[in-house]
Amino acid sequence: MKAPKPLIVTNTFILILFLMPIFYMFWRFANFSKNLSEFLQSWDVLTLFLNTIFLFIAVILTSLFLGLLISILIVRYEIPASKLLFTLTVLPLVIPSYIGALTYVSAFSPRGLFVDIFSSFGINEISGIDGFIGSWIVLTLFTYPYVQLICSSALRNLDSTVEDAARSLGVKKIKMYSSVVLPRLKKPIIYSSLLVGLYVISDFGAVSLMKYGTLTKAIYSYYTININGDPVIFYSTLLIFIALIISFVQRGSELSRSAKVSGTPREIVKAKLSYKNKVLVLAFFALVILFSLVIPISVLSYWLIRGISQGNAVNNVLSGVVGSLTAATVTSIFAMIIATPIVIMISQYRSKFGDLFEKVTLTLYGLPHIAVGISMLFITIKIVPVIYQTFTTLIISYLIVFLPQAVGGGQASMEQVKLSYIEASSGLGFSKMETFIKITFPLIYKGLLAGAALVFLSTMKELPQTLLLRPTGFSTMAVDIWSNASEALFTQAAFSAFILLAISALPTYILSTRNLTN
Amino acid sequence: MAFENLIIRARSVTKSYEKETVLSDFNLDVWNGSIVGVLGMSGSGKTTALRLIAGFEKQDSGLIEMRNQIISSDEVFVPPEDRNVGMVFQDYALFPHLDVEKNISFGLSKNEINEGRLEEVLEMCNLENYKNKYPQELSGGQQQRVALARAIAPGPEVILLDEPFTSLDAHMARELRDEVVYLLRKTETTAIIVTHDQEEALSVCDVVSVLENGKVIQSATPQEIYLNPVSQTVANSVGDPNILKGYSVNGRVETSLGTFVSAYDGALDVSIRPECIELTLDSDGSYLVKECTFYGHDQVISFQNSKGEVFRARSLPNTIYEAGDRINIEISEVTTFPSKA
Numbered sequence: 001m002k003a004p005k006p007l008i009v010t011n012t013f014i015l016i017l018f019l020m021p022i023f024y025m026f027w028r029f030a031n032f033s034k035n036l037s038e039f040l041q042s043w044d045v046l047t048l049f050l051n052t053i054f055l056f057i058a059v060i061l062t063s064l065f066l067g068l069l070i071s072i073l074i075v076r077y078e079i080p081a082s083k084l085l086f087t088l089t090v091l092p093l094v095i096p097s098y099i100g101a102l103t104y105v106s107a108f109s110p111r112g113l114f115v116d117i118f119s120s121f122g123i124n125e126i127s128g129i130d131g132f133i134g135s136w137i138v139l140t141l142f143t144y145p146y147v148q149l150i151c152s153s154a155l156r157n158l159d160s161t162v163e164d165a166a167r168s169l170g171v172k173k174i175k176m177y178s179s180v181v182l183p184r185l186k187k188p189i190i191y192s193s194l195l196v197g198l199y200v201i202s203d204f205g206a207v208s209l210m211k212y213g214t215l216t217k218a219i220y221s222y223y224t225i226n227i228n229g230d231p232v233i234f235y236s237t238l239l240i241f242i243a244l245i246i247s248f249v250q251r252g253s254e255l256s257r258s259a260k261v262s263g264t265p266r267e268i269v270k271a272k273l274s275y276k277n278k279v280l281v282l283a284f285f286a287l288v289i290l291f292s293l294v295i296p297i298s299v300l301s302y303w304l305i306r307g308i309s310q311g312n313a314v315n316n317v318l319s320g321v322v323g324s325l326t327a328a329t330v331t332s333i334f335a336m337i338i339a340t341p342i343v344i345m346i347s348q349y350r351s352k353f354g355d356l357f358e359k360v361t362l363t364l365y366g367l368p369h370i371a372v373g374i375s376m377l378f379i380t381i382k383i384v385p386v387i388y389q390t391f392t393t394l395i396i397s398y399l400i401v402f403l404p405q406a407v408g409g410g411q412a413s414m415e416q417v418k419l420s421y422i423e424a425s426s427g428l429g430f431s432k433m434e435t436f437i438k439i440t441f442p443l444i445y446k447g448l449l450a451g452a453a454l455v456f457l458s459t460m461k462e463l464p465q466t467l468l469l470r471p472t473g474f475s476t477m478a479v480d481i482w483s484n485a486s487e488a489l490f491t492q493a494a495f496s497a498f499i500l501l502a503i504s505a506l507p508t509y510i511l512s513t514r515n516l517t518n
Numbered sequence: 519m520a521f522e523n524l525i526i527r528a529r530s531v532t533k534s535y536e537k538e539t540v541l542s543d544f545n546l547d548v549w550n551g552s553i554v555g556v557l558g559m560s561g562s563g564k565t566t567a568l569r570l571i572a573g574f575e576k577q578d579s580g581l582i583e584m585r586n587q588i589i590s591s592d593e594v595f596v597p598p599e600d601r602n603v604g605m606v607f608q609d610y611a612l613f614p615h616l617d618v619e620k621n622i623s624f625g626l627s628k629n630e631i632n633e634g635r636l637e638e639v640l641e642m643c644n645l646e647n648y649k650n651k652y653p654q655e656l657s658g659g660q661q662q663r664v665a666l667a668r669a670i671a672p673g674p675e676v677i678l679l680d681e682p683f684t685s686l687d688a689h690m691a692r693e694l695r696d697e698v699v700y701l702l703r704k705t706e707t708t709a710i711i712v713t714h715d716q717e718e719a720l721s722v723c724d725v726v727s728v729l730e731n732g733k734v735i736q737s738a739t740p741q742e743i744y745l746n747p748v749s750q751t752v753a754n755s756v757g758d759p760n761i762l763k764g765y766s767v768n769g770r771v772e773t774s775l776g777t778f779v780s781a782y783d784g785a786l787d788v789s790i791r792p793e794c795i796e797l798t799l800d801s802d803g804s805y806l807v808k809e810c811t812f813y814g815h816d817q818v819i820s821f822q823n824s825k826g827e828v829f830r831a832r833s834l835p836n837t838i839y840e841a842g843d844r845i846n847i848e849i850s851e852v853t854t855f856p857s858k859a
Contacts, residue, residue, distance in 0.1 A: 161611040164574045167598040168605045169625030169672060179624075183615040269575055 003349035004432070011345050014338055015360050018400045021375035022240060022367070028378065029237040032230065039230060048235070052201055052214040052242075055135055059200045060193045062140040066288065067147025067192065068185075072177065073281055075155045078270040080278075085285050086152070092292035093145035093512055094505040096461045098205025098478070099497045101138045102485040103299040104129055105209050113299060134210035141292040143199050146516065147192040153517035154188035155181075160268045194250035201242055202368035204464040205478075209485055215239045216370045216464065223468070227377065236371040247366040251359075300494050300501075307491030317496045320480035324460045324500070327391075327476060331398040332456040335406035336448050338399065343410035343444065348419070365404035372401055373468035394469045398462060402455045408515070409451020413444045454511050457504050523550040524586070525676050525708045526571060531580035532732075533566055540566045541732040544580070548676065548710060553702060555723030556712045556734075557755060563732040564712040565608070568678045571710070572605050573598035584675060604669030604677040608684065610661045612653035618664050619649040625672040635671060642701065643667040659690045666698060676708040683718065695722060716756045720744060728752045750787050750855050759789040760829045763857065771854065774827050778852050785857035792818060792832035794851040799837065803844035810839045821845060 032039070039045075070089050074082050092100075107113040108129040115123055129137060158181070166180045167173070182189070204216040215235050222231040273281060346358045376397045380388040387393045417440055425435040463478040470479065477500040484493035526548035533541040540563040548554045558564045569575045571582060573589070573596060582590040584603075589596040613621050622645075623636045630636075640646050643663050653661055662682065669677050682698065683691035699722050702709050713719050719726045720740040727737040728751070736748045740756075747753035750761060764771040764787075766780040773788050775795075780786055797819060808828060809820040812835065819839050822828045831847065839845070 159609065159611060161607045161609065162613060164569075164572070164598065165605060165607060165611040165668075166613070166624065167574070168572050168601070168603055169668070170599045170602075171625075172599055173597075180613050180615075184613075186615070 003345055003351065003353065007341055007345055007349075008353065010341050011357055014342065015357065018364060018403060019360065020379065021372045021397075021400060022363075024379055025233070025237050025240055025371065025375045028233050032233065039234060045234075048213055048215055048218050049238070051132070051212065052216075055132065055139070055207070055212070055214060056197050056200050058132075058136045059139045059143060060197050062136070063144040063147050063196045064189065064193055066140065066144040068151055068182075068189070069284075070144075070148050070288070071152035071155050072181070073284075075152055076160075076268070076271060077281070078272050079281060085289075088289050088293060089285065090145045090149060090513060091505075091509060092142050092296075093149075094508040095142050095296060095501065096205065096463070096478070097139060097142050097199075097203050098209060098463055098482050098485070099300070099501070100142045100296055101134070101206040101209040102481065102490065102493055102497065103296040104134060104138050105485065106303065106488075106490040107295065107299045108134075113302065130210045131212045135207045135212040135214075137291075138206045138210065139200055139203060143196045144292075146195050146199070147189075149513060149516040150188050150192040150195070151185055154185055156268075158184055191250060194246050198243060198246050198250070198366040201239065201246070202366070202370070204370050205482055209482070215242075216368065219370050219374060220464070220467070223374065227381070232374060236374045239368045239371045243366050243368050243371075244363065247363065250366075251362060300497055303490045303494030304498050307495055310491060312491055312495055314495075316492065317477070317480060317499065320475045320477045320496050321499055323470075323474055324476040324478065327394065327398065327466075328456045328459040330391075331395055331402065331459040332406075332452040334395065335399055335402055335455040336452040339403060339406035339410050339448060339451060340444075342403075342407050343414050343448070344440070346407070347411055347414035348417070348422070348440075361404050361407050364400060367401055369401055369462060370464035370468070373397060373465035376400075376465075377468055389469070389471050391471055391474065394466065394471070394474075397465050397469050398455075398459050401462075401465070402458050405454045405458060406448070406451040409454060410444055410448040413447025413450075417443045450511065450514075453507060454515070457508050457511065460504055461500065524548070525550050525584065526710070527581075527583040527586075528567075528571065529581045529583075531567070531570060531577045531582065533563070533570060533575070533577045539732055541570075541577070543733055544729075545734055546710075546727060546737070548708060549725075550708055551706050552724040553699070553709045553711060553722060555719035555726040556710060556729055557716065557719040557726055558712075558714065558729035559755070560714055562729045564714075564729055565680055567729070568605070568680050568710065568712050571676075572603050572678055573601050602672070602675045604672070604674035606662075606665045606669050606677065606679040606682050608681045610653070610665040612661060612664055612668070614653055617650050617652050618645060618656075621653070621664055622668045622671050624668060630672070639667050639671045642705075643670075658686050659694050662686065662694055663697075666701070670701070670705065670707065674707075676710065677702070679709060679711045681713055682711065684713075684715070720756060726756075728755055730755075747789070747853065748855075750789065753789045753853065753855075757791050758830070759791045759853075760795075762788040762790065764788050766854070774823055774825065775829065775847070776849060778849075778854070780854045782856070787855045787857050789853045789855065790829075790849060791851070792830045794849060795829070795831035796848040796850065797821075797831055797833055797837075797839070797845045798848075799839070799843060800846045801844055803846040805845050805847060807839050807841055807843040807845060809841055819845075821847075 073079060074086050079085065105112070108126065110125050110128040112128070115126055162180055162184070163176055166176045171179060201214075202216065204220065207214045208217050208220065215238060219232055219235045219239065222229050222235070226232070342357060342361060346354050346361070376393060380393050421439050422435055425439050426432070430438065460476070461478055463482055466476050466479050467482070470476070477496045480496040481493045481500065484490070484496070524547055526546065528544055528546040531541055531544040532539070544563070544567055546554070546556070546567070556564050556567060566575070570577050570590065576590060576595055579592065581588060584601065588594045589601055613624065616624065619636065619640070622639055623631055626635055640649055643666060645663055645667055648656060648660060648664075653664065656664065683695055686694060695718065711719070711723060720743070723740060725737060726740050726743050727734045728743065729735070730751050736743060736752045743752060744756050747756065753759050762773040762775060764773040766783045766786050769780055769783065771778050771780045771786050771788060775790065778788060805821045805823055807819055807821050811818045814835065816832050817835055817839070819831050819833060820828055821831065
C-alpha cells in the first residue's frame with residue numbers, strides 16, 4: 001500500500017532535520033581550513049586513533065569472555081541460585097560508565113579509599129588504576145551484561161540436541177563448544193560485540209575520569225581550548241565515521257528475531273557440575289559480582305554517608321535532579337510524538353521508502369553523542385544563533401540520538417498491527433483517521449510508551465551532549481556527577497549518583513533486559 | 519536367535535525428572551547385527567531410554583553395559599564421546615553452520631578422512647551430489663540421510679535412531695525406511711529404532727520391545743508380538759483388535775461374538791484381530807454393516823450386533839459392503855488375557 005503524502009512529507013522533513021549534524025560535520029570537514037596532510041603530521045592523530053581502537057578491542061574481548069562464559073554456565077549447567085546470579089550479573093548494566101569510573105578512581109587512586117582503609121596494614125600508596133587499564137576495567141564491567149543478555153537468550157534458543165550429536169561423534173566438551181556452539185552463536189556474538197564497541201568509542205565519561213586519551217576525550221579537550229578549531233572538526237568527523245562503519249557492520253549481523261529450531265525442542269538438560277567445579281564456578285560469579293556491583297555500590301555508599309555526615313545537603317544537588325527530570329520528560333514526550341509517524345511509515349507501509357526510513361533511523365542510533373553535540377554547537381552558532389545555548393537545542397540534540405529508541409519501542413508493538421486489520425476496518429466503513437484512532441493507536445501506544453520510557457532514562461543519564469549544549473545555569477545529575485568527580489569532590493558526586501541510580505536502576509534493568517532478550 | 523554377542527544390555531534402569539518417573543525397571547538386550555525396535559506411545563520413555571544409552575543423561579539407578587563393559591552404573595559413567603554410539607535425532611540435529619561434507623566428517627579422524635571414509639559414506643548414502651550443500655538447503659529426506667551418514671561414518675558399535683521417519687510425509691518415510699534398513703543390513707550395523715509406529719516396528723525390526731509406563735512389557739520377534747501378545751496393551755499397540763469382556767468357566771468363555779476356548783478361568787479380555795473375522799453377505803445375517811472404509815489393499819467394516827455393540831473386521835477388497843447390509847461372521851482366531859480390572 002502506498003503511504004499517504006502527508007506522512008511521507010512529515011517523515012522526510014524530520015529525518016533530514018535529524019541528519020543535519022552528520023551532513024554539517026562532513027561539510028565542515030570538506031572545507032577543512034588547513035591542508036589535511038599537514039594536519040595529520042602536526043597533530044597526534046595516530047596515537048588518539050590507536051588509543052581508541054585498542055580500548056575498543058580490549059573491552060570487546062573481555063566483555064565477550066565474561067558475557068559468554070556467564071551465559072554458557074547459566075544456560076547449560078546446573079548452578080545453585082542461577083536466576084539470582086543471572087540478575088546480579090546483568091545488574092551492572094544500570095550503572096552509567098561515569099559513575100562506575102568515579103567509584104574506581106576514588107577507591108583505587110594512589111592515595112584513594114582503598115589505601116585509606118588498608119593503611120593500618122601498612123599500605124600507604126598503590127600504583128592506582130587509571131588510564132588504559134582503568135578505562136578497560138570499568139568499561140568491561142559495565143558493558144559485559146549486553147553480551148550476556150544477547151548471547152544467553154540466543155543460547156537458550158539453540159537446539160541442544162546438536163550438542164549431543166557432536167558429543168556422540170566423539171568430541172570432548174571443550175571442543176564441542178568451540179566447534180558447534182560458538183559458531184552457531186556467531187551472529188549474536190558479532191552483534192553484541194559491536195554494541196559494546198559502539199559504547200566504547202562513544203564513551204566520554206569513563207575515559208575522561210580515567211584520563212585516557214581517546215577521540216572523545218580529545219574532542220572535549222580541544223573544544224575547551226577553541227570551539228572552532230581544526231582538531232575538533234577532524235576528530236568529530238573521524239568519530240562519526242568510525243561509528244557509522246561499526247553500526248553498518250552491526251546491522252549486517254542483525255539477529256533474526258526467530259532463531260527457528262526444527263523439530264520439538266526438548267527441555268534442555270543442564271549438565272551437572274562436580275563439587276569442586278561448582279565451588280570454582282561460584283567463586284567466579286562472586287568475583288564478577290564483587291567488582292561490578294559490590295565495590296561500586298559500597299564505594300558510592302561510603303562517599304554518600306561521609307558527605308551527609310559532613311553536612312552535604314539535598315539542596316546542593318537539587319538543581320541537577322530537577323534539570324535531569326525536566327529534560328528527560330520533555331525529550332521523551334517529543335520523542336513519542338515524532339516517533340509515531342515514523343513507526344507507522346516503517347511498519348505499515350512496507351516499501352522501499354519505508355525501508356530507507358528504517359535504515360536512516362537506525363543510523364542515528366550509535367552516533368557518538370559528543371560529535372552530535374559538537375555539530376549542534378556549530379550549527380547553532382553559525383546558522384541559527386537564536387537557539388544557541390538554549391534548552392531547545394539541548395532537547396533537539398537529545399531527540400536526534402534517542403529517536404531510534406522511541407521508534408524501536410513502537411515498531412515492536414506495531415508488528416502486531418496487521419495490514420488486514422486496517423483493511424477490515426476500512427471495509428467496515430471507517431475512515432483512515434478513525435481507523436488509526438480505533439485500531440492502530442490502541443495497539444501501539446504501549447510500545448510507544450515503553451520506547452518513551454527508555455528515552456526518558458537515557459536522557460536522564462546523558463553526559464557529553466549535556467556538557468556541551470546546556471544553557472548557562474542549567475545542570476543535570478549527570479553533569480553534576482561528572483564535574484564533581486573530575487575535581488575529586490567525591491562526596492558531592494556520590495550524592496547525585498545515588499539519586500540517579502535510585503531513580504533509574506529498576507526501570508533501566510526491566511527495559512534493557514526486555515529489549516535485548518526479545 | 520541367529521545373532522551372537524550382546525552389544526547393549528540394560529538392566530533395571532530407572533530415570534525420573536523431578537517427580538515424574540519416565541523409566542522404571544527398563545531392561546533391554548541388543549544383539550550384534552540386529553535391529554531392535556522400541557515401540558511405545560509418546561511419553562512412554564522411549565527417547566529417554568535412547569539418551570541414557572547414548573550417555574547424554576545418566577540413569578538414577580540400574581546398569582547399562584556395552585559389550586560386557588559397564589558404561590553406566592552408580593559408580594561408572596562413560597561420557598558420550600567415549601561410547602562409540604551413533605545417534606540419529608528426531609529433528610536430525612545437523613550442524614547448521616557446516617555443509618554436508620563437514621557434517622559427515624565431523625566424527626572422523628584425519629586418518630579416516632585420508633583413507634577415503636568420507637567418500638565411501640557419501641556414496642553409500644547417495645549424497646555425493648549434495649556434499650557442498652548446507653542442511654537448510656536440503657529436503658527433509660535428504661537431511662535424514664545426512665544424519666544417518668554422519669552417525670554411521672565413524673563406524674559405531676550401535677546406531678540409535680529416535681523416531682527417524684516421523685517428520686517425513688508417509689510416502690517419503692516408507693521409501694527412506696527401506697533405504698535405511700538396506701544400509702544397516704549391508705553394513706551389518708546394530709541399531710535401536712525408537713518409534714510409535716507399529717508398522718515401522720513390525721516391518722523393520724528383528725526384535726520388538728514394547729514399552730509401557732517406562733517398562734518393557736514384551737520383547738520378541740515381530741510375529742510373536744503380533745500373534746501372541748502378552749497383554750492387551752501389547753495387542754493394542756501392534757494391531758487394532760476388538761476387545762471383548764468375558765468370564766471363563768471350565769475353559770470356556772462366552773462373549774457377544776460367540777463362545778471361545780480359554781486356557782484359564784476367571785474374568786477375561788478376549789482379543790480378536792479384525793482380519794480374523796470373516797464376513798459373508800446374508801440377508802438373514804445376525805449382524806448389520808454400519809460403515810465401510812476402503813483402503814485399496816483391504817477394507818475395514820464396522821458392524822453391530824443386535825445389542826448395538828460395534829466391532830471391526832478387515833477383509834479383502836473384492837466384496838462390496840454397504841451400510842445396512844446384513845452379514846454373518848466366522849472367527850478364525852482369538853487371544854485371551856486375564857482381565858485388567
